[in-house]
Amino acid sequence: EVQLVESGGGLVRPGGSLRLSCAASGFAFRWADMKWVRQAPGKGPEWVSRISSDSENIEYADSVKGRFTISRDNAKSTLFLQMNSLKSEDTAVYYCATRSDTIRGQGTQVTVSS
Numbered sequence: 001e002v003q004l005v006e007s008g009g010g011l012v013r014p015g016g017s018l019r020l021s022c023a024a025s026g027f028a029f030r031w032a033d034m035k036w037v038r039q040a041p042g043k044g045p046e047w048v049s050r051i052s053s054d055s056e057n058i059e060y061a062d063s064v065k066g067r068f069t070i071s072r073d074n075a076k077s078t079l080f081l082q083m084n085s086l087k088s089e090d091t092a093v094y095y096c097a098t099r100s101d102t103i104r105g106q107g108t109q110v111t112v113s114s
Contacts, residue, residue, distance in 0.1 A: 002026035002103055004079075004096050009108030016086050016112070022079040022096030022105060030074040033099035036081050038092035038110075046092070049081065050099060064090075086112045 008020040020036070035050040049060045049070040058070055069082040079096050091112050097104040 004103055004105035006094065006096055006105045006108040009094060009110045011111045011113065012086055013114050014087060014112055017082070017084045018086065018110060020081040020083065020094055020096075020108060020110075022081075024077040024079065024103075027103065029077040034072065034079050035097055035099050036070060036079075036094060037097060037104075038090075038094045039107075040089075040092040043092075045095075048094070051079070083110070086110075088112050 003025055005023045006020060008018060010018060012018055031053050033050065033052050036048040037045050038048050039045045047061055048064055049058070049068060051058050051070045051072055055072055060068060067083065067085045071080045072078065081094065083090065091110060093107040093109050095105050095107045
C-alpha cells in the first residue's frame, strides 16, 4: 500500500521544539522529491519546506526559515521536520507529501500554546 504516515506532533509551549517524522511505504521514496505543508484552522494550505530526493536542494518558506530544518533518511524511507523556536502561529496540521502532491499523509497536529 502506498502511504505516508506522519508522527511527532503534539502540544508545545512557545519557544519549544518538536521533530516530525513521515514514514513512507509502497513507493520509491529515495527517488521522490518531498515537502511539508501545513494548514492552520480556518486557513488554506501553506507550503513549509521541500527537499530533493538526494537532499541537495532544500527550500523553506520565509515564515519558518532559520527555525525549521527538513531532512530525510532514504535508507529508512523517512522524512523529517525539526521545528525549533516554535510560535503560536505555527499551530496547524502538518502534512508530508510528494512534491507533486500525488501522495499525501493524513497529517499530525502541532499546537503551540502556553
